[in-house]
Amino acid sequence: MAEEFRKYLDPRTLAKISGLDVKARLIVEGFMAGLHRSPYQGFSVEFAQHREYVWGDDLRHLDWKVHGRTDKFYLKQYEEETNLILYLVIDTSESMTYGHGPVTKLDYACYIAASLAYLTLHQRDAVSLSLFDREPYQVLKPNTNPAHLRSICQLLETARSKEKTQMGTTLHEVADRFPRRGIVLLVSDCFDRLDEILSGLKHLRYKRHEIILMNVLDPWELEFPFKDATLFEGLEEYPELLAEPRSLRHRYLEEVAAFQDRLKKGCRGLNADYVLMNTGQPLDVALSAYLATRAVRTAMPGR
């Protein structure tokens, strides 16, 4: 059964299934089928009461201060109060519509967004969704209601744009719109000016948001496997280019790697997580990255 769910982590399999909310559930179930422990329980952020330790409890939640005073083991128990907001910021610009196979980068971004929304809402956290190209053009405010997932999925399913990416503007606007801190999960191919991206991210950090930058790229964009003469028709108002791919490949890969490198370094400088998302890879990478960041966020509430 678990193996059956895991196949839904494969974007190619998901592409054959209709309904983004269904896909989101399948992704999360598939992801969780590989986990030993459910991510749904015991991770609220506000302390409620102590409970005496019994064998088998997670030692991470032991209250060492109580142990220091009483020499007894007590676990901290938390209220299931929503104070974590996941801001999903999805790039829907024209460049995101590229995909060499059945799954475009935008599809992949939607899978990520939907599945994380599903997971988050199940954790009783709030989820916000912003779609952007030149600027955010669709925004759903944070909400913890599980029914919110439907709105999110509907919005994602209609998300398409012919516009060029302008991440800088978008991130500044997101930072301004959402003053309450949370996790900003930015899903984009980042085909924009690096300084503007970093400037936007800086603004978000300034607003004390945790940032996860999921850089979605198609495998062909990463490998550039073309051999014969090819006319590349640029998206986002770029001109056409007739080129001999073999002679360009090396230089192209250098350019891509250099950009990623600079982006990674920029993220690291801002204490933001950078995750490269290859649309040819299973989606659990995205969920793992998110959960890791959430765990850090919950472990260090004062950060």
Next chain:
Amino acid sequence: MTLALTVLHPWLMAAGAAMAAIPIIIHLLNRLRFKRVVWAAMEFLLAAHRKNARRVRIEQILLLVIRTLIILLLAAALARPVLTGVLGQFGRSATHAILVMDDSFSMSAQHRGNVEGGSIMLEARQAAVRLVEGFDPRDGVSLVLAGSRPHGRITTASYDHPYVLEQLEGLTAGDSTTDMIGTLEVVKKIVDESELERKVVYVLTDNTAVAWTDDAAGSLSSLMAAIAEKAAVTVVDFGQDEPSNVVVRDLRPDRSVVTSGIDTVFRVEIENHSDRAAADVVVNMAVDGQRVAPVVVGALPPRKAESRTWSWNFTEPGNHTIAASLRDQPGDDVAVDSVRVIALDVRPAVDVLLVDGEPGEGAFGGDVEYLREAVDPRGRDGRRVTSYNVRTVRDTEFSAADADGVDFILLANVASLNAAQAKALERFIEGGGSAIVFLGDQVRPRDYNESLYMNGKGLLPAALGPVLGTTDLDRPDQYTTFDVGAMDHASLSRLKAQQGAAGLGGVQVYKYFQLAPPAGDDSVQTVLRFANAENSPAVVERRLGRGRVLLVATTADAEWTDLPKLPAYLQLVQEMMKYLMPDVLWRLNRLVDAETQLPVSAADFGTTFLLEKPGRETIALAPTDIGGQRRALVIGDRERSPAGAMLDQSGLYAVRPSRGGTGKEFRLAVNVDTAESDLTHLDQASLSRRLGGTEVVYARGAEGLRQSLLEQEAAGGWARNLLWAMLGLLLLETLLAWWFNRDA
């Protein structure tokens, strides 16, 4: 120096040039044929393209140039380019080129392709000039003539090419025949002594079968094989297909000593060396330069010879000439062999000296009386019926002076000859005289054997053995006769044809010497044998020098045989005399490049003679000592004759004493050797067979030579270089393409 690029296959070159466009077209087509891809990461691609564009363009242009060059080089190599001149010589070692020009008279044949009436010699000469003009200044050139003697004209490597060209320009076909063996000997010597690394021999000839005839020892093929080991030999065949040549092959009297006052019959032989019949062949005759009635031959079938007789009565003795020339014969390619001349020393009579060993008294009392009568018989009215003029001397009086000027010496029952006499007789025979020795009871066999036979080295054709038989009238069983059944000798053919061999079979021989001819001596043959038990020789012949001697085992008179009393004796003696008639024609009638000796009387030993050649060139000649206190004008001998005194032209040569001489002016006739007249040329296969399979390059005419040279140049030259270059470029292209695409 010239510089020229020639291609053997120009159409391949043109096709190659067209094919060179293929990579360019492919390149352009590739630019038209591409996939379309919608691409998002354009910024990276454009950035990469901007940085790569210049390099990629250079790489593409480089590859395009290399690919175009490869095809161009392949096409050029297939077209077999030949660079002559400076570049063509690049990298080639200096060459010793030995030009062999066939200047024999057959090369004077009119070249049918030449509208101006030039000879094939002209064609060959022009081809040779072009060859020399194409040589590099480092190349040495030698020139050898296959006709003219001596053959070597330039025998070392000459770097003075203008001089070589000058020599070539002056070359014409002479009257000589091709002496290929002698020529190749010279060529071999040049090749052997040449110090240049590369040697090539060009034989420019009309390639007649006669020219390439080997001798019994196989000298021709072995010489060529030896030359071909060290040099590349090219035979350029300038011979023409379907040659046409009508020739006066021979003109000679029916006897070698021509006398005045009687009709002399001449035989004129005409040969048609063509594949077509010659019509209306007429031979113009001239005596002493005066035209007389012609000889009409009529139609002459192809490749056939016919002879006609023609007679003339010289009223005056002395030096006379006769010329036979073909009246203008259409399609007769060669002129020089259409004329034949003959020079004759017409005598008042044929001089016969009888040396009598036992003079007798009265008619037929002596040994020589029967013989004299048989040699010079008189008609009933006392009129002479032969042209023999007989003089008799005693054996004791016979001296060397008696031998001078006579044609025959007959010895009859001479006891013995002293050393001087024996020497005089031997010289007489060696010089072309004829002798008949009759034996008898006076003869001292021991002296004969010692001074005349000399164990086979003397003039006598057989040693004298014991005397057999008897003159006893009561012992007829001891008599013998001639074996007429075995009369195979040429001199007796007419006698044999008569009934009973003209009575020779009935002759009784009472006594005779048993003759013992030497075994295994080709110069000796038995003419007639006795019909005795041993079948012993009766008449034996020996050839000695230019003359001949007959030894008869019995007597010239009736002492030992009844033959002299029989009519058969007259016939036998006449036939033998006719057979032995000395060859006096040879001195005055020679072939081109032969030599001759013209004896000079003692009175003229100090006289200078002038030799006027047919070309009006005159050369002074002094009598040369030829041994035995004799002197002669030696003509045509390269060692003993003065420069120019050669019989190298056909026609009549005049010899006259300068002032103060006693002799009269006389003429020599020199004719071409008509063996050269058959102009049929050998094809490549026939030539190869004649050369014993030695590999030589065969080129047909000037064009064939040009092609052959180009092929030889191309074989080791530029075509191969181009292919190597192409291979190199292919490798380079592969490496570069890999290097440029190594990122992929």
